[in-house]
Amino acid sequence: MKIIMLGAPGAGKGTQAKMIAEKYGVPHISTGDIFRANIKNGTELGMEAKKYMDQGLLVPDELTVKILLDRVANEDCKNGYVLDGFPRTIPQAEVLDKALTELGDKIDYAIDVDVPDENIVKRMGGRRACLSCGATYHIEHVPPKSEGICDKCGQELVLRDDDKPETVKNRLNVYHEQTQPLIEFYTKKGVLKAVDGTVDMKDVFAAIVEILG
Numbered sequence: 402m403k404i405i406m407l408g409a410p411g412a413g414k415g416t417q418a419k420m421i422a423e424k425y426g427v428p429h430i431s432t433g434d435i436f437r438a439n440i441k442n443g444t445e446l447g448m449e450a451k452k453y454m455d456q457g458l459l460v461p462d463e464l465t466v467k468i469l470l471d472r473v474a475n476e477d478c479k480n481g482y483v484l485d486g487f488p489r490t491i492p493q494a495e496v497l498d499k500a501l502t503e504l505g506d507k508i509d510y511a512i513d514v515d516v517p518d519e520n521i522v523k524r525m526g527g528r529r530a531c532l533s534c535g536a537t538y539h540i541e542h543v544p545p546k547s548e549g550i551c552d553k554c555g556q557e558l559v560l561r562d563d564d565k566p567e568t569v570k571n572r573l574n575v576y577h578e579q580t581q582p583l584i585e586f587y588t589k590k591g592v593l594k595a596v597d598g599t600v601d602m603k604d605v606f607a608a609i610v611e612i613l614g
């Protein structure tokens with residue numbers, strides 16, 4: 402089962418992708434998490450990606466596409482995967498489509514987690530992220546057991562650099578300009594499914610399970 406998560410920054414793509422990965426036994430692949438892990442480890446790729454991410458801009462397609470194609474070629478992706486944050490531009494979607502077509506394969510579902518911009522800005526300030534294992538919390542909706550510490554790996558939780566209100570606004574603009582056109586792209590392919598992302602995260606997940614079966 403090959404799934405793409407679509408939706409604005411903060412819509413809950415990562416939250417839902419992790420639950421899908423667990424229930425259906427496929428890897429959760431987030432290009433944002435891959436970039437953040439590289440930034441944390443001070444790699445060349447991380448340094449390059451950070452220049453764009455801190456401004457709320459997209460990392461150039463050349464860099465992003467290569468990382469993603471390498472990742473999905475891994476053995477653990479044989480039975481499918483859930484992509485979170487990729488594709489984010491039409492050229493990225495086309496590259497993925499071409500790579501899959503060459504393998505006689507295709508995306509099964511593109512799930513759009515729909516949340517209006519007003520809700521997004523409120524959510525982001527409360528998010529806390531673990532840069533070690535990628536777990537995400539929210540100070541009100543999903544607090545960690547002990548404040549500021551990741552339940553899963555015990556590392557310190559941080560407010561992501563790109564979750565500052567000004568940067569969130571840029572990310573939303575970038576989303577509307579460059580990523581939203583993918584909704585039409587996948588609608589045309591007949592694989593788009595939309596869910597209401599404003600309700601409780603368990604209810605969002607129930608709607609997704611209804612679609613995936």
Ligand code: AP5
Pocket residue numbers: 408409410411412413414415416417431432433434436453454457458459460461462465485486487488489493524525527528529537538539540542543563572598599600601602603605
């Ligand atoms: P990325 O890490 O993908 O960030 P994003 O798309 O901006 O999305 P977020 O991770 O911020 O939000 P999310 O939808 O995963 O929401 P979450 O589940 O955490 O990308 C970051 C940057 O990397 C990009 O800006 C770009 O620079 C670069 N990049 C990445 N991929 C790229 C690509 N393909 N091409 C080019 N550049 C790329 O939820 C948000 C918060 O809300 C959490 O606190 C959560 O607990 C809470 N929450 C979730 N669901 C609910 C709910 N139903 N009700 C209440 N609260 C909820």
Ligand code: MG
Pocket residue numbers: 414415416431433485486
């Ligand atoms: Mg995310």
